[in-house]
Amino acid sequence: MSAGRGGTLFLLLLGGLAAAMLASLALGAVSLPLWEVLAALVGGRQAEPMAVAIVRDLRGGRVLLAGGIGAGLAAAGAALQGLFRNPLADPFVVGASSGAALGATLALSAGLQWHAAGFSPVPLAAFAGALLAVALVYAIAEIGGVAPVTTLLLAGAALSTFLGAVVSLLVLLNERNLHAVFTWLLGSLAGRGWPQLRASLPYLLAGIGLLWLLARPLDALVFGEETAQSLGLSLRWVRGAVVGAASLATAAAVAAGGTIGFVGLIAPHVARLLVGAGHARLIPASALLGALLLVLADDVARTVLAPLELPVGLITAMLGGPFFLYLLKTRRQALGVR
Amino acid sequence: MAPLEARDLTCAYAQAPVLRQLELALQPGEVLALIGPNGAGKTTLLRALARLLRPQSGAVLLAGRDVWRLSPRTVARQLALAPQSEAAFWPLTVEQAVALGRAPHRGWLLPYTARDRQALESVLQRTGLQALRTRLLTQLSGGELRRVVLARALVQEPQILLLDEPTAHLDLKYQGEVLALVRHLAHRDRLAVVLALHDLNQAALCADRLALLAQGTLLASGPPAAVLTPERLAQAYGVRVAVTRHPLYGTPLVVPLLASLEEGAPFPVAEPQGPGLAW
Numbered sequence: 001m002s003a004g005r006g007g008t009l010f011l012l013l014l015g016g017l018a019a020a021m022l023a024s025l026a027l028g029a030v031s032l033p034l035w036e037v038l039a040a041l042v043g044g045r046q047a048e049p050m051a052v053a054i055v056r057d058l059r060g061g062r063v064l065l066a067g068g069i070g071a072g073l074a075a076a077g078a079a080l081q082g083l084f085r086n087p088l089a090d091p092f093v094v095g096a097s098s099g100a101a102l103g104a105t106l107a108l109s110a111g112l113q114w115h116a117a118g119f120s121p122v123p124l125a126a127f128a129g130a131l132l133a134v135a136l137v138y139a140i141a142e143i144g145g146v147a148p149v150t151t152l153l154l155a156g157a158a159l160s161t162f163l164g165a166v167v168s169l170l171v172l173l174n175e176r177n178l179h180a181v182f183t184w185l186l187g188s189l190a191g192r193g194w195p196q197l198r199a200s201l202p203y204l205l206a207g208i209g210l211l212w213l214l215a216r217p218l219d220a221l222v223f224g225e226e227t228a229q230s231l232g233l234s235l236r237w238v239r240g241a242v243v244g245a246a247s248l249a250t251a252a253a254v255a256a257g258g259t260i261g262f263v264g265l266i267a268p269h270v271a272r273l274l275v276g277a278g279h280a281r282l283i284p285a286s287a288l289l290g291a292l293l294l295v296l297a298d299d300v301a302r303t304v305l306a307p308l309e310l311p312v313g314l315i316t317a318m319l320g321g322p323f324f325l326y327l328l329k330t331r332r333q334a335l336g337v338r
Numbered sequence: 339m340a341p342l343e344a345r346d347l348t349c350a351y352a353q354a355p356v357l358r359q360l361e362l363a364l365q366p367g368e369v370l371a372l373i374g375p376n377g378a379g380k381t382t383l384l385r386a387l388a389r390l391l392r393p394q395s396g397a398v399l400l401a402g403r404d405v406w407r408l409s410p411r412t413v414a415r416q417l418a419l420a421p422q423s424e425a426a427f428w429p430l431t432v433e434q435a436v437a438l439g440r441a442p443h444r445g446w447l448l449p450y451t452a453r454d455r456q457a458l459e460s461v462l463q464r465t466g467l468q469a470l471r472t473r474l475l476t477q478l479s480g481g482e483l484r485r486v487v488l489a490r491a492l493v494q495e496p497q498i499l500l501l502d503e504p505t506a507h508l509d510l511k512y513q514g515e516v517l518a519l520v521r522h523l524a525h526r527d528r529l530a531v532v533l534a535l536h537d538l539n540q541a542a543l544c545a546d547r548l549a550l551l552a553q554g555t556l557l558a559s560g561p562p563a564a565v566l567t568p569e570r571l572a573q574a575y576g577v578r579v580a581v582t583r584h585p586l587y588g589t590p591l592v593v594p595l596l597a598s599l600e601e602g603a604p605f606p607v608a609e610p611q612g613p614g615l616a617w
């Protein structure tokens with residue numbers, strides 16, 4: 001086995017992520033030299049109070065949040081692609097994202113105020129919406145305890161379109177919160193940081209961890225569902241576990257950052273080119289790549305038109321779309337598309 | 339008690355019966371070949387035996403217990419199936435794919451142990467896949483993929499092995515090797531092996547017993563020489579054949595006769611039943 005090569009790649013990915021995060025702490029409306037960032041992180045007497053405030057309070061939480069959201073979306077995308085044996089599967093396809101969007105929009109338009117489990121109403125409603133939408137898609141597609149993949153994807157696409165329309169309607173009817181809902185739908189990390197990180201990180205980590213544990217069942221599905229069954233896998237169990245864990249990670253990501261597209265679709269494909277298709281490496285590699293992608297995308301969102309901030313979802317779509325098309329043209333076979 | 343038994347087994351796809359009240363019992367150390375025309379129900383029978391298709395009535399008994407009362411994993415520890423057509427969607431390596439056969443023993447969450455790696459090595463060697471271990475499934479030829487599927491079933495270390503057309507897409511050398519391996523597994527390691535085969539001569543060479551299926555029922559069952567008679571084959575396939583002897587082993591050798599040459603010279607057997615494929 002090429003364990004050595006895989007290990008080196010993971011070290012490179014981790015190093016790249018750390019470097020990108022450090023650079024992100026330095027970049028922004030006020031640029032800081034790298035040594036000042038380091039000093040602010042370490043603390044001590046040389047650290048300037050201003051730099052400490054910017055690095056630790058303003059940017060630190062946001063950069064880590066971007067990484068967590070990217071990791072969660074990408075791990076969910078990798079697992080859903082594996083479960084459905086479909087290179088186009090991502091958190092949006094099974095309805096999780098649109099369900100979360102509807103939940104969040106409802107909460108935003110209603111102006112709910114209560115709190116629970118460290119979450120404000122918007123993330124909680126997003127979470128409930130994601131789980132409800134996925135359960136609904138599943139219930140519609142299910143026949144005799146089994147949901148055929150094609151039916152599931154079609155039901156997901158149809159429900160996503162429907163929920164998207166409901167969200168648009170709510171936005172139009174509710175002008176008071178129009179701007180908040182709109183930036184949320186585009187996916188934005190503006191003004192997000194430690195509070196959102198504290199609330200979403202446990203769920204992101206739990207979702208990614210669960211998906212990683214499910215690596216071997218996902219591998220078994222490479223040969224199709226009947227073979228996986230003949231190896232002793234219960235399809236009902238593995239579908240429930242993967243969809244549940246992926247929904248958890250997606251809902252936490254969407255709740256914290258809105259509907260950020262393309263990370264969950266692209267990161268797994270790039271990861272597969274780097275570490276191969278075995279899910280034991282694919283899931284963590286996708287998570288690291290997703291984190292890296294979203295940290296970089298958020299840098300672009302913050303700096304390209306500074307002091308104006310763009311929604312990060314705009315950047316991932318504008319950079320991700322063409323990149324995916326490039327991959328599709330040049331690496332068709334490696335993507336599993338024939 | 340038979341390791342695997344079909345009792346009064348009736349299976350249907352969407353109400354259309356495919357197997358009708360089939361009775362079959364397997365002995366340890368036995369190679370049983372399922373033969374019969376296309377659509378006779380060979381693959382359906384294998385799927386029912388492997389607990390992939392729930393019978394409409396009747397039961398499949400694994401060591402006397404209904405397979406549908408056992409968990410899939412319990413069944414997979416004792417019984418392995420190598421399906422006929424299988425495509426890999428993502429490019430796993432050969433090694434990763436074969437190792438999946440350890441899952442029924444190791445479970446889905448725990449890492450593989452030295453015992454699993456030892457089983458993997460021995461099977462890779464037996465199936466001649468050692469040199470291909472790091473190759474991607476999507477880069478394999480049809481025959482190489484067949485060997486991966488067989489290897490994955492062997493790594494399960496089953497007591498019962500079900501093989502659907504194990505020689506399809508294999509060249510002459512590997513056909514012979516797979517059939518020899520099957521006999522070795524049954525006669526030396528005391529596995530019970532069921533294989534569905536289209537090639538009647540391979541079946542006669544390899545199997546201890548043949549089960550001739552036609553239209554979902556068991557037409558005949560017994561040693562090759564008893565089943566492979568021109569009359570039986572005409573009844574099942576609706577074609578004329580000559581049966582002679584293998585020059586070395588003395589097993590039956592079925593030689594097809596060209597249907598077109600026989601036109602106008604009616605052969606005194608029953609009319610073809612169902613959509614039999616002529617040679």
